Amino acid sequence: MTLALGALVGAAVDVGFSRPRQAAVALVTFAVVAALVAGSAALAYRWYFRAEIPEGVTGLIGVSVVALYLNTTSLGSVAVGDNPALLAPESVFFNLVSLGVAAVMAPVGRYAGDRLAVDVFALSGAKQLDGELSGVVRAVGRFTAVTIPPADEIGDMDTYDPVSPEKKAELAETTLLFPRKLSEAALRERLVARLKEEYGVGYVDVDLDADGTVDYFAVGSRAAGLGPTLAPGSAAVAVSADPPNNATVGDTVQLWRDDPELERVATGELRGVAGDAVTVALDESDAERLTDEGGYRVVTLPAEPQADREFASLLRNADETMASVTVAAGSDLDGSTVGEVGAVVAAVRPAEGSVQPIPPRSYTFDAGDLVYLVGRPDAIRRFETAAAASDEAGGSGGSNGRASAAERDAELDDGDGIASTDGGDDRDGSDPPVGGTQRS
Incomplete structure (x- = not known):
C-alpha cells in the first residue's frame, strides 16, 4: 500500500517538461479541473445570492485547487520517504505554468457556470434574473425576457424627481421573465407594475417590442410630502389652535383670532392636525397675515366635496x-x-x-x-x-x-x-x- 502510494505521488511530483506527453496531460487536467471548480462555484453563488460571482473569487478558487493538489502531492512524497527536488528549476517552472493555466481557465469556467445557472433558473420558472440569457433558451423558453438597459442608458423622466444612481445601478441589466403569450400592451403593464412593486420606482416610461426588446427606458421617483399638493400661490402654515373634534383633512376652515378682539384672519383648507398644532393650506397673502403670537380658533365650514x-x-x-x-x-x-x-x-x-x-x-x-x-x-x-x-x-x-x-x-x-x-x-x-x- 505504501509503495503504491509512493509510486503515485512520485509520478505526480516528477512530472516536468522533460516528459512532454505527461506534462501536457497534467496541464490539460489542471485546466479542466480549474474550469469545473470555478464553474461550480459560479453556479452555486448564482443560486444562493441571485447575483454574479466576483471574478477574483473564481480566479482564487481555480488557482487554489491546483496549488492544493501540488502541495498535497509534494507533502505526500515527503511523508513516504522520498526526497523530491521541489526547488529544482524544472519543478518550479512547471508549477508556475500549472498555476498560470488555472488562472486563465477559471474565468472561462466562471462565465460558463454563470450562464448555465441563468438558463437553468429561467427554464425552472424563475421570474427575475440578473444576467443575459442564451439565444437557445430565449428561443425555446416559454417566456419573454425583458432586460433593463445599463445604468448609463436609463433616462430621467422630465418634470419628475430623478431616481438615485444607486437605484439605477440596482435596475441595470436585470432580466425579468414574463409569460410568452402576453400582448405588447399587457407585457408593458406587467413590467411597469413589477418595477414599481419590487424596486420602489415611482414612475416608468418604457417602449417595448413584441419580443421584449427595450427601445426606450426612463424612470422617475414619486414626490411625497405636503409641498407637492399645494397649488401655485398658496402656502401651508402650522398654527397653534384648537380644532373641532369633527374636523378632518380636506375640510374648509376659517382661522379666527380673539385677542384683542374677535377677528377672522384667513380661510383655507385643513391639511393636518397633531395635538394643538394645525396645518392649514391658504393663499400666500393670507399666510402673511398670520403671526406667531398667541393661538387661533379653527371653525369648520360646511362644504360640498370638491371635484377638482x-x-x-x-x-x-x-x-x-x-x-x-x-x-x-x-x-x-x-x-x-x-x-x-x-x-x-x-x-x-x-x-x-x-x-x-x-x-x-x-x-x-x-x-x-x-x-x-x-x-x-x-x-x-x-x-x-x-x-x-x-x-x-x-x-x-x-x-x-x-x-x-x-x-x-x-x-x-x-x-x-x-x-x-x-x-x-x-x-x-x-x-x-x-x-x-x-x-x-
Whole structure:
C-alpha cells in the first residue's frame, strides 16, 4: 500500500517538461479541473445570492485547487520517504505554468457556470434574473425576457424627481421573465407594475417590442410630502389652535383670532392636525397675515366635496400625467383627429376661438391648437413628437410639458375650465410658441 502510494505521488511530483506527453496531460487536467471548480462555484453563488460571482473569487478558487493538489502531492512524497527536488528549476517552472493555466481557465469556467445557472433558473420558472440569457433558451423558453438597459442608458423622466444612481445601478441589466403569450400592451403593464412593486420606482416610461426588446427606458421617483399638493400661490402654515373634534383633512376652515378682539384672519383648507398644532393650506397673502403670537380658533365650514381636488388627488397617485402641447404647422398631428391619439384630450384651445372642453373624437387638429392632455408619459411623449414641426421630428419634439406631482395638484380651474400654467398663463390671450409644450 505504501509503495503504491509512493509510486503515485512520485509520478505526480516528477512530472516536468522533460516528459512532454505527461506534462501536457497534467496541464490539460489542471485546466479542466480549474474550469469545473470555478464553474461550480459560479453556479452555486448564482443560486444562493441571485447575483454574479466576483471574478477574483473564481480566479482564487481555480488557482487554489491546483496549488492544493501540488502541495498535497509534494507533502505526500515527503511523508513516504522520498526526497523530491521541489526547488529544482524544472519543478518550479512547471508549477508556475500549472498555476498560470488555472488562472486563465477559471474565468472561462466562471462565465460558463454563470450562464448555465441563468438558463437553468429561467427554464425552472424563475421570474427575475440578473444576467443575459442564451439565444437557445430565449428561443425555446416559454417566456419573454425583458432586460433593463445599463445604468448609463436609463433616462430621467422630465418634470419628475430623478431616481438615485444607486437605484439605477440596482435596475441595470436585470432580466425579468414574463409569460410568452402576453400582448405588447399587457407585457408593458406587467413590467411597469413589477418595477414599481419590487424596486420602489415611482414612475416608468418604457417602449417595448413584441419580443421584449427595450427601445426606450426612463424612470422617475414619486414626490411625497405636503409641498407637492399645494397649488401655485398658496402656502401651508402650522398654527397653534384648537380644532373641532369633527374636523378632518380636506375640510374648509376659517382661522379666527380673539385677542384683542374677535377677528377672522384667513380661510383655507385643513391639511393636518397633531395635538394643538394645525396645518392649514391658504393663499400666500393670507399666510402673511398670520403671526406667531398667541393661538387661533379653527371653525369648520360646511362644504360640498370638491371635484377638482378629488381629481388632482387621484391623478397624483396614478400613472397618468397632464401636459399641454401646441400643434405645429406641417407636423404629423396637423390634420389628424382626436380619436387617433393615444392620450385623453381634455380640451383644445384653437389659435383663434374659444376653448373646446372634451372635444369629440372627430375633431381635427389644426396648426396652432393648444391641446390639453391626460395620459401616460409614453403616450404624451409620442404626442409631442407627432405635434412637432417636420424639421424637428427627429428631435425630442419640443420641451417636455408633463406635470410633476407638485404641478398636478395645482388648481385645475383658472376660470375657463383649463389648467393654468406656471409663468405662462394663457388667460391674457397670447398664443404659446408653435410646436412647444407647456407645463400644466
